[in-house]
Amino acid sequence: MPLLSLLNTWLIDQLGHSILLINMLDPLETIVATRSERFRNLFRSLLSQAQSMAMFPYSESEIYPRLALLGHETADVVKRFYRYVETVTRLYRKRQVLNKTTLRFLEHHFSETNYFLIKLSYYFPDIQPLPDGGRLYQSEDDEGRPHSRDAKK
Numbered sequence: 001m002p003l004l005s006l007l008n009t010w011l012i013d014q015l016g017h018s019i020l021l022i023n024m025l026d027p028l029e030t031i032v033a034t035r036s037e038r039f040r041n042l043f044r045s046l047l048s049q050a051q052s053m054a055m056f057p058y059s060e061s062e063i064y065p066r067l068a069l070l071g072h073e074t075a076d077v078v079k080r081f082y083r084y085v086e087t088v089t090r091l092y093r094k095r096q097v098l099n100k101t102t103l104r105f106l107e108h109h110f111s112e113t114n115y116f117l118i119k120l121s122y123y124f125p126d127i128q129p130l131p132d133g134g135r136l137y138q139s140e141d142d143e144g145r146p147h148s149r150d151a152k153k
């Protein structure tokens with residue numbers, strides 16, 4: 001798969017995850033929402049750069065230095081978002097974030113992100129996949145129900 005196709009495909013996924021994270025929150029969770037919106041904005045910017053580059057009348061090798069920068073900036077934001085979703089998952093487990101989703105939704109982000117970083121490291125060997133391999137959080141029996149104001153309805 002050409003690098004730009006990889007970036008476009010997976011940036012859509014990461015952008016989608018950031019939007020879902022925002023949409024799952026109870027309206028009172030404005031701090032988590034604001035932080036999530038920053039990631040959504042970064043992913044939107046990276047995706048629009050990747051989409052623009054895909055339309056350039058140049059080969060990937062001709063624009064390689066700029067493409068390499070995009071690849072590394074993407075890896076950086078993806079890793080920071082991964083750590084952020086870990087933080088939100090911790091809050092979820094402690095029932096400290098009101099939301100309308102299940103833990104499984106948050107957890108699927110980890111394995112997908114790690115897969116993306118492994119693919120990206122084929123192009124840029126200096127990009128390291130995550131040390132925990134995206135498996136830091138395994139599903140537990142107590143996962144499942146969202147902690148929201150609607151939960152008791």
Ligand SMILES: [Fe+2]
Pocket residue numbers: 013017112
């Ligand atoms: Fe996904």
